[in-house]
Amino acid sequence: MNNRNTANITRAALCALLPALMIATTADAANVKLTSVVEKEVVTTTADGVDVTEIVPAATVIPGEEVIYTTYYNNKSNQVADKIVITNPVPQNTRYKANSAIGADTEITYSVDRGNTFAAPEALMVTDKNGEQRVAWPSEYTHILWAYEPVLPPGKKGNVQFRVVLR
């Protein structure tokens, strides 16, 4: 799967939606391991009146606040991993913050149809209430997909990240 066109990404996405079948074929625990964290920025003011921003775990969040999702990946096996695709849904009751998805050496695409298809922002179309087609707004994205382009040698790790706002 060396081309990164939409059709192949669709297949990758379908694979991502069938983890139950895939788990059966992966016997060893030493593979590409994921860790997810959700955090938020907190601004504190020092005694001198300087604002300092900290990143802290998001335990409770109020509507309107922004949270940061980071997915860490780590090749814990002793083999080279390739064709790595990471997907994250935009969680319920949140909306994706435009342009916040990042990940070194990845190509990032988005879905507006619950992860069935993924495409670049300008190619994502929705039908509005007048029945007309238009480019989707970031707040309408349902999933984000990072296609890691190089191979991942044993022991190598990295992370991808995106932000949402709690409705």
Next chain:
Amino acid sequence: MSPRCILVLLCVAVAVYKPVFAVGTPAGTSIFNSATVNFELDGEPGTGSSTDQFSVAEIIDVAVIWQDAADLETASPDTNRVLTFLISNIGNGVETFSLQVNNRAPDTDDFDPDTARIFIDGNGNDLFDGAAADPEYLPGTNDPLLDANGQNQITVFVMNSVPSGQANGVIGGSQLLALSTTTGAAGSAPGTGFAGLGDGGVEAVAGATSADGNAVGRYLIALIASPVTLTKTASVIANDRGCDTPPCTPRPGATIRYTIEADVTAVPVAALVITDPVPANVTYVANSIRVDAVPQTDARDNDPGRFAADTVNVNLGEVTSAATYAITFDVTID
């Protein structure tokens, strides 16, 4: 993986959330997310996932809005005059609010209403129907409970008296306050967190309203203007020393002529009667009443003037056009 932290040793005071102002996802909701990875190891497909979660905190916000369409017109004094307010829970959880009235607020009004009482709309018609239908508020016993995601509003009535002596056109304000009963929340800086005090034990956070709200309702003094103004003057017109042109020296036996000017400005006036008791130390001169220089008999008869029980009485009946009447009568000094 531990979170990255940027710490400065002199960090002081309170962590501040960006203030927000909206009803949002209900407090206590758990937001889950699962990330998924697919890959190949030496041609063998593999997958993995990981999950994280956070809870939605309760944001406490309340709005109080005065409902009357215009300043409520009252007399001075006046009693039992009701202002209507709407209290809304604009946070994202269930919250109980205590209520207070401050009649000293605002500082800029002309008078302070008094004897405030609060009533809660019991039958849901937004009108004050009396204490049987709309029970009186007693702090701590019937503090309104409002669910931001359900029944989030309540109408509240504030009943005041208006003090006496207020002039036409002046304004008195009455302020209703609603305060969250979550300990410490009301009046705290927006973004202040209260661990465990939100719905279901999540954190509660004071919203942009500082977990309290208030509004001022206004009374406007609108006195019914008197349609008649009376002006009375007296002049000594004669005495026993030969003076017959005023002003004469007042001495026993001197004659005083009283003139009452009745200025009727707002018509019609249905039954205008002017009375004036004769003062002490003088004696009424019989049949001396005149209305616009027309002599009147003391007896009750067809003319407007009458004298009885030591009182001058002039009955002008119905007055249909604006006019000024001059009523005079004479007395002698005892």
